[in-house]
Amino acid sequence: MSDLESFRVETAAWLEANCPPEMRQPVVDESDICWGGKNPTFKPGQKEWMDKMAAKGWTVPDWPKEYGGGGLSRAETKILLQEMGRLKIRSPLSSFGIWMLGPALLHFGTEEQKLHFLPPIARGEVRWCQGYSEPGSGSDLASLQTSAEDKGDHYLINGQKIWTSYADKADWIFCLTRTDKSTKHKGISFMLFDMTSKGVETKPIVLISGQSAFCETFFTDVEVPKTYGDDVSSVVGEVNRGWDVAKYLLGHERSMISGDGSSGATSLGSKFADQYGRDEMGRLDDPILRAQMAEMDIDVLAFRAMAERFGDTFKANLCHPAQPNMMKYAGTEINKRRHELIMSAGGSEVLEWESDASNGGLTARGWLRTKANSIEGGTSEVMLNVVSKQILQLPNA
């Protein structure tokens, strides 16, 4: 048996032996996702699973061991994820620290920053949020105005962020601030600070889904020290070069939002045929809906292959640097269409907003939530602009 084959066998055995049964149930709603943090709310099995996986470094399997990771190779990481998928095991820990800040620090951070910030992320001890968008800076993010004034040993932050995911639940923030007002892209810094600092306020935004995953975040004379302890800088990368970090991270964010074009179920058609009715041939008995379901099944399987190819080429440095923009565009558009189809198949039952039968309007709220997919992290229109200019090299007006 090759090393990778034995790794697969051993990994599967360890997962089966250690994963709590609750963590092998499908994720139904937001509360089934484990985010960790200083004030966590754990459901049964979540903490146990997070701690067991963190002890092996497998909450961040491909990070180096010295920063709390598992030190696994690309091939090993892929196997671990495949085995977790096959055994229907939930992710032990979700966080913006893992998806966004971690990759930024691994790429741009100092050794001191990595040692200080990464292990608590890997262990699920600190929950991070991302301070990017502002009321006047959406698609044109680099026009952001939140100011960070140099006061010698600290920065003084004033301004407002919007669409800050889970700002009300986060412990720390990675935040884009303006450190030079005389220039646009080269006057932005990427700062890390504590959300319990004096002068930070958050206010959840109620969305059309009735949920409030996003917040408005206000900073009034927030003092951010230049260093934590002796030598851990609060700025990632150079001062005024935060846009480089932000651009790098937008790639990660866009790949992340693109997902695999689906949230779980392999085939919409087989699920709805049982619910909706079948003809004497066993076919879903609404032929138009059946055709739409089959087209969606194809699009989902196709995008899954695309996601696999994107992941493989990204890791091997073979994909175009702007490819995450294409992934974000395609993945979010498919997901929106998929939820339109789910609503259409569900008919009047999925219109129910609060009933127990509808699980509190889960389907409708999920459908509405997907409408943000093609707006957050860069709109579809911005993605198409980037693809046409950077990949197809179409000229500027």
Add this chain to the structure above:
Amino acid sequence: MPLYLNDDQKMLQDSAADFMKGEGNVAHFREFRDKNCKDGFSHALWKQFAEMGFTGILVSEDEGGLGLGHTEAGVVLEEIGRNLTPSPFLTTAVAGVEALNAGGKALRDKYFPGILSGDSVLALAIDEGPKHRPDQIAMAATREGNGFKLDGKKQFVVQGGSADTLVVVARTSGSAGEDKGLTLFAVDTNASGLSRDSVRLVDSAMAAHVEFDGVVVDADAVIGEVDEGSAVLQRMLNAGRAGSAAETLGVGAGAMDITVEYIKGRKQFDTIIGTFQALQHRAAHLYSEMEIARATVLKAQQMLDEGSSKAEMMVSVAKAKASKATSLSVKEGVQMHGGVGMTDEYDIGLYMKRDRALAEFMGDANYHTNLVAEMHGY
């Protein structure tokens, strides 16, 4: 296996690209079309295919081939598509060889040498109506003496006029719609009672209507087992569908490249039209669709090469997706070219015609969408 070409496959891609661009390019295609050549391709070029080793990609090394897989066949097919190279490669060296690979050694020994040398051309006699419905095959093969007698009609037999051998799917028992009872035969096109009416298609390729009027074949013409042909057929279809998806992908990619280049140069209102967001967004959307199609085609090829039991589903996904993406590519291509897109002088229209013919080969996007629903059990 990562979902991109490995170094060997990339080398093959480079040499296939150079070869098609040099020897089998659009100018070559036009030359053969304008000559009104009855075979629709150059036999000299087909010999060169053989010298390059392409015809032996799916033939095992023991039998004198390269012993490679569907991924490598697809690499060559994509370049064929990109350059509109006229050749019998897909029917002969991909689907035809794969059918023979599913049969006995005697048939392989008989046919492989001619395929490897570029002297032989195979065509596939499957369809009996205007749409691809292999589950409805009704053509009869009845026992006669030591062999079988074939009676019936086949159509859309691509390269059927120039082929020396036909792979024929017929019914030895049961009735249309049944899985059991199908048998595949390798039939000499010179056989008595076999007549061919070769017609030119919209894309200038040649396809034949073939009539079998009491064509007698020996028992050793049977590929695989009598009545158990559906497995052989499936293997041939998998190869042909994945292959045609790869060729389609090449057509779509070629059309996209030509179009993007065109809108970078064409000026109206004193402005390069490629600066208009109305075109940029459509071009970027097309790029996205083509990228996804490419991923499905490679995934299907890799799954076939791995012998995955789920390959058939992915083959249908790839055929449907490549077909839709390429259809978008050629339609957007003609529209973005404007008036010149309608002329014979510009190549973009040739891509549109090639796509149309490939779309029907071994099932269009609708056919495969329906198959995906059936494979999912609804």
